[in-house]
Each structure stands twice: as structure tokens, then as C-alpha cells.
Amino acid sequence: MLAYTVKRLFTLIPTLLAASILVFLFVHLIPGDPAAILLGDTATPEEIAQLSAEMGFDRPLWIQYFLWLGNVLQGDLGISIFFREPVLAVIGSGAETSILLASMTMFWIILIGLPIGVLSATKHGTWVDQITSSGAMLAASMPTFWLGLYLIMIFSVTLGWFPSSGFPSLSDDGGITNLRYLILPSLTLAAPNAALIVRLVRASMLDVAREDHVRTARAKGLHPARVTIKHVFRNALIAVAAAFGFTFAALISEAVVTETVFSLPGIGRLVVQSILRRDYPVIQGVILVIVVLYMIINLLVDLAYARLDPRVSLK
Amino acid sequence: MALLEVENLEIAVSTQRNLLPVVQGVSFTVDENETLGIVGESGCGKSLTSLAIMGLLGTSPVRITGGSIHFDGMNLLALSERERRAIMGNRMAMIFQEPMTSLNPVYRIGDQIVENLRQHQNLSHAAARDRSVELLSLVRIPDPSERIDSFPHQMSGGQRQRVMIAMALSCDPKLLIADEPTTALDVTVQKEVLDLMADLQSRMGTAIVLISHDLGVIAETCDKVAVMYRGKIAEAASTADLFAELLHPYTRGLLNSIPVVDRDVEWLEAIPGRVPTLEETLTGCAFQPRCELATELCACEAPQTTQFKPGHSVQCHFAGQDRS
Numbered sequence: 026m027l028a029y030t031v032k033r034l035f036t037l038i039p040t041l042l043a044a045s046i047l048v049f050l051f052v053h054l055i056p057g058d059p060a061a062i063l064l065g066d067t068a069t070p071e072e073i074a075q076l077s078a079e080m081g082f083d084r085p086l087w088i089q090y091f092l093w094l095g096n097v098l099q100g101d102l103g104i105s106i107f108f109r110e111p112v113l114a115v116i117g118s119g120a121e122t123s124i125l126l127a128s129m130t131m132f133w134i135i136l137i138g139l140p141i142g143v144l145s146a147t148k149h150g151t152w153v154d155q156i157t158s159s160g161a162m163l164a165a166s167m168p169t170f171w172l173g174l175y176l177i178m179i180f181s182v183t184l185g186w187f188p189s190s191g192f193p194s195l196s197d198d199g200g201i202t203n204l205r206y207l208i209l210p211s212l213t214l215a216a217p218n219a220a221l222i223v224r225l226v227r228a229s230m231l232d233v234a235r236e237d238h239v240r241t242a243r244a245k246g247l248h249p250a251r252v253t254i255k256h257v258f259r260n261a262l263i264a265v266a267a268a269f270g271f272t273f274a275a276l277i278s279e280a281v282v283t284e285t286v287f288s289l290p291g292i293g294r295l296v297v298q299s300i301l302r303r304d305y306p307v308i309q310g311v312i313l314v315i316v317v318l319y320m321i322i323n324l325l326v327d328l329a330y331a332r333l334d335p336r337v338s339l340k
Numbered sequence: 341m342a343l344l345e346v347e348n349l350e351i352a353v354s355t356q357r358n359l360l361p362v363v364q365g366v367s368f369t370v371d372e373n374e375t376l377g378i379v380g381e382s383g384c385g386k387s388l389t390s391l392a393i394m395g396l397l398g399t400s401p402v403r404i405t406g407g408s409i410h411f412d413g414m415n416l417l418a419l420s421e422r423e424r425r426a427i428m429g430n431r432m433a434m435i436f437q438e439p440m441t442s443l444n445p446v447y448r449i450g451d452q453i454v455e456n457l458r459q460h461q462n463l464s465h466a467a468a469r470d471r472s473v474e475l476l477s478l479v480r481i482p483d484p485s486e487r488i489d490s491f492p493h494q495m496s497g498g499q500r501q502r503v504m505i506a507m508a509l510s511c512d513p514k515l516l517i518a519d520e521p522t523t524a525l526d527v528t529v530q531k532e533v534l535d536l537m538a539d540l541q542s543r544m545g546t547a548i549v550l551i552s553h554d555l556g557v558i559a560e561t562c563d564k565v566a567v568m569y570r571g572k573i574a575e576a577a578s579t580a581d582l583f584a585e586l587l588h589p590y591t592r593g594l595l596n597s598i599p600v601v602d603r604d605v606e607w608l609e610a611i612p613g614r615v616p617t618l619e620e621t622l623t624g625c626a627f628q629p630r631c632e633l634a635t636e637l638c639a640c641e642a643p644q645t646t647q648f649k650p651g652h653s654v655q656c657h658f659a660g661q662d663r664s
């Protein structure tokens with residue numbers, strides 16, 4: 026397993042380099058002087074000249090790239106035009122919200138998606154399956170912003186159970202109870218993805234149930250519930266784990282929408298606002314963070330996959 | 341009373357419109373220490389019969405519609421699901437045709453044997469593991485204490501079938517059902533696995549139902565034979581009696597079709613024609629369209645089972661006759 030992990034880490038390097046080149050070129054593809062773009066409209070000619078010299082904008086592109094990469098590796102992602110603060114600090118300020126939102130979303134996806142998927146598969150063909158399958162279909166096809174607004178209308182406006190927007194930090198007044206601000210957003214974000222997992226678990230369990238080894242398990246005289254969990258569900262998880270990586274990709278763009286709908290001070294809303302403010306250093310920084318995160322998640326998914334399927338790591 | 345008594349077993353596949361009979365009026369008995377061979381072409385109901393005995397028809401669209409199965413004095417079809425499960429993998433065990441896919445790929449083989457043992461016997465994990473090593477050496481897996489931690493994909497087909505046998509024998513079953521246990525293996529391995537089963541039987545006194553579509557395999561390993569054709573038993577006798585006098589033209593066809601040297605020969609071609617499908621309703625004898633002895637009688641009237649000689653039954657209007 027360790028050797029496999031190390032091997033996978035090495036295969037990340039070329040991908041990361043390619044991604045970094047794309048992110049770097051982003052600023053240079055926008056027409057105009059990159060130093061002027063990075064500093065924004067209010068910059069004085071002196072400031073522009075100073076940054077140009079610092080970043081080597083008068084030197085060949087590939088040298089600029091390595092200068093930039095060197096800075097990035099030291100954690101220097103530039104200065105936000107809007108906040109006049111280092112980009113890393115700006116992103117960091119949205120990190121708490123986004124990480125908590127992502128964790129709660131994953132929690133719902135697993136807590137809702139897996140059991141309902143198992144239920145739907147074990148009861149397949151019955152009315153229970155009909156209801157869960159159509160429910161999953163509905164949830165999967167609902168646009169995130171619409172579901173978010175709907176939940177706000179019901180649970181915040183009408184019932185008044187949960188706050189409709191914002192998120193004070195856990196270190197503010199209220200402490201851990203501030204998590205209630207994230208319940209509706211995380212449910213909004215979880216719904217379509219949990220629905221995806223329901224459908225995936227159901228389909229892959231029905232596939233596995235037809236396999237010969239399940240007949241062997243039944244021939245041992247095992248209780249049907251044990252056959253379902255230990256033999257069918259366990260093997261179906263292999264296909265489900267493989268899909269988790271894709272779920273994450275969808276999650277990122279849906280998180281942007283959700284954070285905007287619920288006015289959460291997270292990285293997703295930061296992206297939207299930075300685009301509106303033409304805060305290119307921040308956009309660049311966030312994209313870089315997302316790319317790295319995406320690769321780490323996919324590595325974790327692959328490792329989970331190798332753990333779930335003994336045939337993988339040896340190939 | 342014999343260990344296993346199957347009487348007038350009827351099995352049908354339920355479709356949207358109706359029930360199609362697949363197995364009709366099948367009867368046989370198996371005693372302790374005895375091997376019954378069931379032979380017949382593909383699709384004639386051998387597997388369904390064995391799954392019905394084992395209790396594995398489960399959720400499939402296939403149902404037992406008549407007859408009885410008695411095992412060890414119990415009427416199996418009258419037992420609750422729970423009572424049935426207490427027998428499966430315990431006093432009655434089964435091995436399957438597909439060794440490559442019959443083991444769960446995500447668990448070590450040892451754990452899969454341990455699971456079977458602990459389901460029926462009150463053993464600690466360590467004791468069950470020790471017993472599994474013994475079982476693996478019993479089925480002649482080299483280095484059993486190491487191989488017990490292998491995953492199925494790390495073993496060959498023959499080894500996997502041995503593991504299946506070890507698992508099936510783990511609780512000392514009185515009856516072992518082997519549904520084409522060697523069909524998927526190559527010839528030399530086939531022989532090893534069959535020898536192993538015969539050897540274990542002589543040591544443990546297990547009754548065996550061996551299903552095959554190879555009459556050669558049956559002749560070598562079985563005490564008695566039931567020849568199945570499209571859901572019915574065409575001919576049944578002790579192996580010696582059967583080969584002394586082949587009464588049913590279908591049995592003769594099967595025997596002629598045993599390939600001698602070249603295993604690649606498609607042996608089914610030796611009997612012209614094909615098995616009628618389930619959807620085709622038949623008035624006369626099911627073998628009649630392919631039979632060289634067929635007359636008008638065969639086309640309109642299905643033959644009843646007759647005792648041609650004591651212990652040798654046959655379903656044919658012209659049993660034992662030649663074309664002449």
C-alpha cells in the first residue's frame with residue numbers, strides 16, 4: 026500500500042506542473058499588461074512598473090513562469106487587488122466555512138445516500154424502490170440554487186428553524202451551535218450528490234447480487250442480511266468509491282452556487298466576488314488551490330479503491 | 341430410507357404470461373457414501389434440479405411447483421427458511437461450475453472458509469482458522485498455512501475449485517452437490533479434482549450428486565446415473581447396468597459423442613438437432629425430433645417411465661431397440 030501511495034504521488038507531479046502552467050498563463054491570456062491586470066484599475070504607473078520588474082514581466086515567458094512557480098512554492102500567491110492582502114490569507118479566511126460546509130455535505134451524502142441506496146437495492150421492484158428511485162431522480166435533477174431557495178423559504182422564512190444566510194465562525198459567540206447556519210446549505214449541496222450515490226449504490230448492488238460468489242455466500246447458509254451487507258454491499262462499494270472523485274468535481278461548482286445563495290463567507294463566494302471585482306490574483310490562487318485539492322481527493326479515492334479491491338494495488 | 345429422496349420434482353419458470361415447466365417428474369435417491377451422476381446436454385434442467393435440492397432458487401423467477409425432497413428424514417420443502425439455512429453449507433453443501441467467480445474477490449480465502457465454519461459451528465476465530473488450514477491441506481493446496489491468506493485472484497482455477505471443495509466440506513456434510521465442478525478446468529486438473537472428490541468421499545462417507553454433461557466423467561466416478569433430457573429423466577440405472585445396455589437412444593447418442601482425443605471437438609454435434617426450448621409445447625416425446633427411432637407414436641404420445649429391468653428405468657417407446 027505504501028509503495029502504491031508513493032507511486033501515485035509521483036504520477037501527480039506532471040499533472041500538477043501542467044495545471045500550474047495553465048493557471049500561470051491565465052493572467053497572460055487576458056489582453057493588456059499583466060502587471061496592470063494584477064494590480065487593478067487604481068494602480069499608479071509607478072506601482073505597475075515596480076511589479077513588472079519584480080515579476081520579470083519584461084523577460085521571456087518561461088523565465089516568468091519559473092519565477093512565479095518559485096513564489097507559489099513558497100506560499101506567495103501574490104496580493105489581492107481588492108483586499109490589499111496576500112492572496113493566501115484571503116483564501117484562508119474563507120477556508121473555515123468551506124471546509125466545514127464540505128465536511129457536513131459529505132456527512133449527509135454518506136448518511137443519506139448509502140442506507141437509502143442499500144434499501145432501494147434490497148427492495149428492488151417493490152414500492153419502496155419506486156419511491157426512493159423517483160425521489161433520487163427528482164433530487165438529482167433539481168438545480169442547486171432552486172433547491173437552496175426552496176429550503177430557505179420553507180425552513181427559514183416559514184418555519185423559522187434555521188438561519189437563512191451567513192455563517193459566524195465557530196470561534197465567535199455561539200461556538201459549535203453556529204453549525205446550524207450550515208445545515209440548510211449542506212443539505213442543499215448534499216441532495217443531488219446523495220441522490221447520485223443512491224442510484225449508484227442501487228445499480229452496483231443489483232449487479233453484484235447477480236455474481237456467482239453471492240450464490241456461494243447464500244450456499245453457506247448465511248442470513249440474507251449478512252449476505253447483503255458483507256458480500257453484496259461490500260463489493261458494490263468498489264464502484265461507488267470510484268465515482269466519489271467525480272462527485273467531488275460536481276461539488277466544487279455546486280458549492281460556488283450554494284455559498285452565493287446562502288451568503289456564506291466561503292471560498293466559493295470569494296470566487297464569484299473576485300470575478301466581479303476582476304481580482305485576478307485571487308482567482309488564480311483559488312483555481313490553484315482547487316486543482317491541488319482535486320488531485321489530493323482523487324488520490325484518496327484511488328487509495329480507498331485499492332483498499333476496497335485487493336486486485337488493484339498489485340496490478 | 342435413503343439420505344436424499346427426490347420424488348416427482350416439478351420446477352417451472354414464471355414468465356409474465358404463464359408458468360413454463362422446466363423440470364418434470366424427476367425422481368431419484370442417493371444413499372450415504374454413494375455417488376449419483378446426472379448427465380445431459382446444456383439447458384436440460386440439471387442445475388435447476390440441484391439448486392432446488394440445495395434451496396438456492398431463492399428470488400429467481402424459478403419455482404418448485406410439485407413433488408417432494410426428503411433429506412436425512414426431513415421434508416425440505418416444508419422447512420422454514422431459517423431451518424433450511426441451518427442445513428445449507430452444513431449437512432448439505434454445494435460446489436459450482438465456475439471456480440473463477442465463485443469466491444468473493446475481496447476476501448482472503450481463509451476468511452471465506454472461516455465464515456462457513458463459524459456460521460454452523462461454535463468455534464473461536466483462531467480455532468476456525470486452524471481448521472481451515474487443515475481443510476486446505478486436505479484438498480492438497482501446497483503451503484496451506486501461507487495460502488490461507490491469499491486472495492482468490494492469486495490462485496489458479498483448479499486451486500480455487502479446491503478451495504470451494506474445502507469450504508463445502510468444512511462442516512462434514514452428509515451430501516455434497518457438485519454442479520459441473522470440472523467443466524471449466526483443463527483436462528489434467530479435471531482429473532485431479534475428480535480424484536480428490538472420490539478420495540474424500542471414501543474417507544468421509546459423503547454422498548455426492550455429480551452433475552456433468554460428460555458421460556465419460558460420470559462413467560469413471562459414479563455408482564449410478566440419471567440421464568436427463570429436457571427436464572425429464574430419460575434413463576436411470578446403476579453405472580454398470582447402464583453401460584451394459586444403453587436403452588434410450590439419447591443415452592446412446594451421448595456416449596457416441598464423447599470425444600476421444602481432440603477436446604476441441606464440439607461434441608454436441610454428434611446428436612443432430614437441438615433441445616427444444618422452454619417455449620415450445622410438446623405433445624409427444626421431447627427427443628422425438630432428433631431420434632432415429634421415432635415413429636408416429638413418438639410424435640403424439642409422451643412415453644411413461646417403465647422399469648425395463650429391476651433398477652433400470654427408461655422413458656422411451658422403443659427402449660433398447662435398434663434402427664433395424
Ligand SMILES: Nc1ncnc2c1ncn2[C@@H]1O[C@H](COP(=O)(O)OP(=O)(O)OP(=O)(O)O)[C@@H](O)[C@H]1O
Binds near residue numbers: 380385388
Ligand atoms: N433464472 C432463470 N430464468 C429463466 N429461465 C431459466 C432460469 N434459470 C434457468 N432457466 C432455464 O431453465 C432451463 C434449465 O436450466 P439449467 O440451468 O438447469 O440447465 P443445465 O442442465 O444446468 O444446463 P448447463 O449444462 O448449461 O448448465 C434452461 O432452458 C434455462 O434457460
Ligand SMILES: [Mg+2]
Binds near residue numbers: 386387388519520
Ligand atoms: Mg448447469
